[in-house]
Amino acid sequence: MTRGGRPGPAISVTASRTIRAISRDAWQDCFPGEPEGWAYYCAIEASDFAAFSWVYFVARERDRVLAVVPAFVTDYPLETTLQGPWRAILRPLFARLGALLTPRMLCLGSPLADACHLGFAAGVPTARHRELTEALLKHAAEFADAHAIGLVAAKDVGEKALSHGVGEAFSAAGYARQPGLPNTALVIPDGGEAAYLASLSPAVRKDVRRKLRRSDLVRIDRRRGTEALPFVQQMNQLYNAQRERSAADYGSFETLSEAYFRQVLVELGDAAVVFFYSHQNRLIAFNLCFEGKGVLIDKFIGFAMPESRALNLYVLSWMTNLRYCAQRDIPVLQAGQTAYAMKLRLGAQLQPSWLHFRHRNRAANAALRFAAPLLAADRHDRDLRRATSGASRTSAARATLWTLWSLLLALDVAIQITMKLAGDRLAGIPMGAGWALAAASSWLVWLSLAGYLATLVLWLAILRSSPLSAAFPVTALTYILVPLSGWLWLDERFSLAQGIGVTLIVAGVLLQRDGGGKRSSGASD
Amino acid sequence: MTAEIAVLLALWTACEAAGQVLFKRGVDVLASPAQGRTFPLLREALASPSIWAGMLLHGVEFVLWIEILGRLPLSVAFPLESVSFVAVLLASRVFLGEAVPRRRWLGVGLICAGIAVLGSAA
Known part of the structure; x- marks a missing residue:
């Protein structure tokens, strides 16, 4: 438990229940270019997600914001982490032990963000990241104690975010970790669409070209921010239909509402870009993206079936986003945590992310560590199992x-x-x-x-x-x-x-x- | 009668402990799990004399255990089985040189106590 830093001025950490208690500029300073920033958290807060309440931990020194991390509190049913056969087998157990296995959780990160936004102000030297993380984690633990919350976690912490001693701070604070659902990213090659197509294998390239053949039957409209407001009801319907078809069920994580779409369009403004796909004057798909400096996040997508499949709208939306990135000089298309097989085939790469967790009750903590490999999501996603290597190999061995x-x-x-x-x-x-x-x-x-x-x-x-x-x-x-x-x-x-x-x-x-x-x-x- | 059962049990325990040590010795010379898949192991295992010896002992043990179960009610045989946990831990320390921290001994103590309590409830 050694601390790297010198005994400088004291770091003070506060917990706010709204992001509006922190100045927009101070927050944004910690996340340069990030489209899921201050405004996005405002939008989430205003969307009335009944299952969650929000907390923001801010580390300051002499009133200057040095580091921030958003968090949420929820009754987290462990059952939602189970996929595949385990879910059916263990259902009777969960039915009987419901309350026991649904601990209240404080989780750093956001159920609606692509990553855990643990950020440090631009002027803070990387040597201080560990010290600041330790201060934030300490305060999070105190917050959990004060609110009788047993389980503290951090979800979707990217590999890069763990550098400069941040990972060490988590282990020093007693957190165990296991691989979480990775994100996917496509690096847009110089030369745009032509260069991209050239980078694919001949078989995939041929397939993409074939699937784009009927794209002139589809009208694509791009709208930014409030321009898309008239369509929120349809977006929500398309999204929910899409979600119901998906095999994975992550419970209340990612159940969206009309309010969410409306708030996002209002708060993010021009940074929220929606592509609408229509066929014979009927809206059959939308794709909500967030544009930042350096990245386009492909956030939510909804398709009407069967038209969307018949017209291969997925590949068309992929190419549309790629063309948009190329045209706006955005180097990375971030494609999210679903449908891995398809995205990898289309040239995206996996970005590993980690789930950290700790229970303040020692027995519960031991049991959690013991059971964690069983709960690892990537073990039950066939695409992921095939695609992952390296980082999660130990987890694979443990799961075996x-x-x-x-x-x-x-x-x-x-x-x-x-x-x-x-x-x-x-x-x-x-x-x-x-x-x-x-x-x-x-x-x-x-x-x-x-x-x-x-x-x-x-x-x-x-x-x-x-x-x-x-x-x-x-x-x-x-x-x-x-x-x-x-x-x-x-x-x-x-x-x-x-x-x-x-x-x-x-x-x-x-x-x-x-x-x-x-x-x-x-x-x- | 009781002496006979005691001998059977002693033999059974010795077979169990020796068999486990032989199995462990056997798999330790096989390819590490990182190199091979989980199950090609069977083919390699059947080429190991040590594993064959362990299987032989387990065969003897199998017969002994059926014999013991025939002579004792399950509620009595059951708690006696817990002796094997202590025996195997001792054997892995003595014959395999494995470090057994006190925490593990304590755990095995709890296991034996738990088995005894379950046996009395059966």
Whole structure:
């Protein structure tokens, strides 16, 4: 916990419930060129998102703003982080433990921003970033304590934002981290559309050209800020239809309203650029973008189906944004956190981002760290799994380990049952040739044996990446699975003794975890 | 009768601990998980004498355990099983030189206590 800086004038941190308590210029000074700035946060505040309340932490020195970070408070259902099969499997658990698993959360960042806007004033030397981050995090922890909030997190913290000791400040404050949903960005090549097309592989280029062939049937109108106000109702309808079709469901994160679109157009003004796509005088798609110095954020998109698919509007909107960037000398098109496969195919790159989290209750914190790999969103997004490498490889290894353990434990319970049945059948026979013959002719014995071999393979795979003394105690979880599944799926009651036994075993297994609180991420697993 | 069960249990525990040590020795010489995928392991594993020996011991253990389950009610056999957790931890320390911090011993103590309590409830 060493601090880099000299004992200069004291840094004071405040928490404001509205961004209007901070001067626009001071905020913007921390985010040069960023279109999701002061005005955008004003728009979010005015849009009445009932599920969230807003906080802004500001670090000052002698009244001068040095660093800021926006945050929000919400009752965050852990269930929303689950995607894919886990969601269905664990639903009964969430239904029963709802309140327990829906902790109040203070989260740095914004549910509606593309990144966690932790920013430092232009004049602040990078050497002070760590110290300032520590001050902000300390105040966030105090804020959480004062409001009885257990879970503190920071979402969508980009890799670049973690440099200059910011990442170290998070680990020093006891935060664990795991990969979050990456953003996607397309670097616009010099030479615009022609150069872009030339940069694609021949197959993709051919596909793009084919998909643009019917684009003259579509009328594209570009409107800025308040010019688009007459269309907010349609934008909202198109967006919600789009969202309902999407397989992923992130709960109240990103549920938009007409008010949101209206406020964004009003507050951002000319920086809000909307492209409207019409076919035979009917509006069939919109694409809301935010324009900054150096980046165009492709923010929200909504398509009417089936026309949009038939006319390949996605590719057309992609090219429209690209042409707009080229024409305005905007070097980067930032394309958001969805539909990764398509965007990567079209030449975008992934920008890793991190989720940091810490629970002030030590037991809850240990449980969270333990379960975190299971919750990692990128494990359940097929595109992402294929696309990610490097940064999330440790997370991949841990997720594999989780899968191996889940399979092993489930199989083991099944085998315990068949073995007990087999044992009962052979109980009366004395050991020897007769016993062996009886055993060999019992299908239960063969079934147990087959299961046993399967668990052996899983077990060897686990042993390969864990020390024996660390892995073996975890197998004790097989003892709690029988009463636990009875409780979850068969409505059986836990007896007091079973409750105590299960608690003791779980506590014992949790104590086997490596590292406790101090190990920073990235260590070998 | 009781002495017989005690011998069976002792043998069972020894097989478990020795088998686990052999498995670990076996997989440690295989390619690291970073190099290979999860399951080509099976092919490599079957080429390892150490893993074969561990499987043999597990086979013996399998027979012993069926025998024990036939002689004892599950509620009694069940808590006795927890001896294996202590045995395996000891074996991994002695034969594999793994460092076992006190926290882990404490955890295994809790696990054994938990298994005993569950057994009494069964």
